[in-house]
Amino acid sequence: MPVEDDLFEKLRLELRRGSLVLAVLGALKVERYGYTLRKVLADAGLEIEESALYPMLRRLETQGLLTSEWREEDKRNKRFYRLSPDGETLAAQLATEWRAINASLDTLL
Amino acid sequence: MDLIDRYLAAIGALTLQGQRQDILAELRDALMSRCEEKEAETGRPLTEDEVADVLRGFGHPLVVAARYGGQSYLVGPELYPLYLFCLKILLAIVAAIAVVTGVVTAALHPGNPGAGIGAAIGAFIPAALANVGALTIIAAIVQRQKVRPGFLTNWNPRELPKRLQRPVFRPQTRLDNIAGIIAQGVFVLWWTRALAVWIPYVSYVPLKAGQQLDLARAPIWDTLFWPVLALMLASIAVHALKLFGQKFRMAAHGLDLARNLAALVVLWVALQAGHWVTVSGRGMAADALAKVDYGVNLGLQIGLVVLTVVAVSLVLYDSWRLFRDQPRRLAPKPD
Numbered sequence: 001m002p003v004e005d006d007l008f009e010k011l012r013l014e015l016r017r018g019s020l021v022l023a024v025l026g027a028l029k030v031e032r033y034g035y036t037l038r039k040v041l042a043d044a045g046l047e048i049e050e051s052a053l054y055p056m057l058r059r060l061e062t063q064g065l066l067t068s069e070w071r072e073e074d075k076r077n078k079r080f081y082r083l084s085p086d087g088e089t090l091a092a093q094l095a096t097e098w099r100a101i102n103a104s105l106d107t108l109l
Numbered sequence: 110m111d112l113i114d115r116y117l118a119a120i121g122a123l124t125l126q127g128q129r130q131d132i133l134a135e136l137r138d139a140l141m142s143r144c145e146e147k148e149a150e151t152g153r154p155l156t157e158d159e160v161a162d163v164l165r166g167f168g169h170p171l172v173v174a175a176r177y178g179g180q181s182y183l184v185g186p187e188l189y190p191l192y193l194f195c196l197k198i199l200l201a202i203v204a205a206i207a208v209v210t211g212v213v214t215a216a217l218h219p220g221n222p223g224a225g226i227g228a229a230i231g232a233f234i235p236a237a238l239a240n241v242g243a244l245t246i247i248a249a250i251v252q253r254q255k256v257r258p259g260f261l262t263n264w265n266p267r268e269l270p271k272r273l274q275r276p277v278f279r280p281q282t283r284l285d286n287i288a289g290i291i292a293q294g295v296f297v298l299w300w301t302r303a304l305a306v307w308i309p310y311v312s313y314v315p316l317k318a319g320q321q322l323d324l325a326r327a328p329i330w331d332t333l334f335w336p337v338l339a340l341m342l343a344s345i346a347v348h349a350l351k352l353f354g355q356k357f358r359m360a361a362h363g364l365d366l367a368r369n370l371a372a373l374v375v376l377w378v379a380l381q382a383g384h385w386v387t388v389s390g391r392g393m394a395a396d397a398l399a400k401v402d403y404g405v406n407l408g409l410q411i412g413l414v415v416l417t418v419v420a421v422s423l424v425l426y427d428s429w430r431l432f433r434d435q436p437r438r439l440a441p442k443p444d
C-alpha cells in the first residue's frame with residue numbers, strides 16, 4: 001500500500017524541523033539579517049516560514065547563542081545576527097553530532 | 110501600506126510590552142523586504158490584494174504572536190500520557206455516577222421514562238466539564254514547574270505488578286458456575302412452587318401469642334411469572350455454557366447480555382407495579398399490618414432499584430466484553 005502523501009509530508013516536516021536550528025546556526029557564521037538569512041536557507045533547500053524564523057532567532061539570542069545589532073542598510077534599520085562565541089562552540093558540537101547521525105543512518109538505509 | 114500597519118498593530122497587541130517595539134521593527138523590515146522583492150518581480154507597486162497575499166503568507170497575527178510567546182501548549186508531551194490516563198479514570202467515574210443517578214431516578218419515576226435520561230445527562234455534563242477543567246488546570250500548573258512528579262522519573266521496574274490482573278472481576282471458576290446452576294435451580298423450583306422454601310418470617314415484627322403474619326406475592330409476579338422463569342433458565346444456560354470453557358465463550362457472553370437486557374425490562378415492569386408483597390395477618394391491628402406492608406415493600410423497592418443498577422452495569426460490561434472479544438479481522442497478506 002503506498003504511503004499517503006499527507007503522512008509523508010508530516011514525517012518530512014518532523015525530520016526537517018529538528019535540523020533547522022543547526023542550519024540557522026550554520027548560516028550565521030556570517031553576519032546576516034532575517035530576510036537574507038531566510039533567502040540563504042531557501043537557496044540551500046531549507047525553506048522556513050518567516051513567522052517561525054524570527055521567533056527562533058530571538059530564542060537563540062536569549063539562549064546566548066547569537067548576538068544581534070541594529071544597523072541601517074538600504075535606508076532601513078535592520079537587525080543583524082551572527083553566532084556568539086558560545087554559539088560557535090555549540091554549532092561545532094551539533095555539526096559533529098549531525099555528521100555522526102548521518103553516518104549511522106547511512107549504514108542502515 | 111495601511112494593511113501592514115494594521116497587521117503589525119494586531120501582532121503588537123498580543124506581544125509583551127518589553128519586546129514589542131523590537132519585534133515589530135524587525136517584522137516590519139521583513140515584510141517591507143518581501144514586498145520590495147515582489148515589486149522588483151512585477152516592476153510596479155503592489156496592489157492592496159497583493160499586499161494582503163504577502164501578509165497571509167506570513168501567518169495569522171495570533172500564530173505569529175504566539176510563536177514569540179515561548180511555550181505554546183498547556184500540557185507537554187512528557188506529562189500528556191499521565192494527564193490522559195487520569196482523564197480517562199475521572200471520566201469513567203463521572204460516567205458511572207451519572208448512570209447510577211439515571212437508573213435510580215428512572216426507577217423512582219416509573220411513569221416518566223425521560224426522567225432517568227435527563228438526570229444522567231444532567232449529572233454527567235457539569236461534572237465532566239468541571240473535572241476535565243480542574244485536571245487540565247492542575248496539569249498546566251505542573252507543566253510549568255521545573256520539577257516533575259518524582260514517580261515519573263524515579264520509578265522502579267521491580268515495583269510493577271508481577272502479573273497484570275483485572276482488579277475488579279475475578280475470573281469465574283467451574284465451582285462458581287456449578288454453584289450458580291444450583292442456586293438458580295433452587296430459585297426456579299421455588300418460583301414454580303415445586304419447592305416450598307418460602308418462609309413468611311419477618312424478624313423485626315414482634316409477634317405475640319395468637320398473632321400470625323403472612324406475606325404473599327403481589328399480582329405483578331403472576332404477570333411476570335413466565336418472564337422471570339425464562340430469565341432464570343437463561344441464567345442456568347449461561348452458567349452451563351461457561352462450564353465448557355473457551356469453546357462457548359462468545360455464546361455465553363451473548364446470552365448473558367441478552368439475559369441482562371431482558372432483566373432490565375422485567376425490572377422496569379416490576380418497579381412500575383409499586384407493590385410487590387401483600388401482607389396479611391391474624392390477631393394484629395390494621396395499622397400495624399399497614400406498617401409492615403409499607404416497610405416490606407419499601408425494602409423491596411430499594412432492592413429492585415439496586416438490582417436495576419446492577420443490571421445496567423452488567424449490560425454495559427457485557428457489551429464491552431463482547432466488543433473486546435470479537436474476532437479481529439486479519440490484515441490482508443501482501444501480494
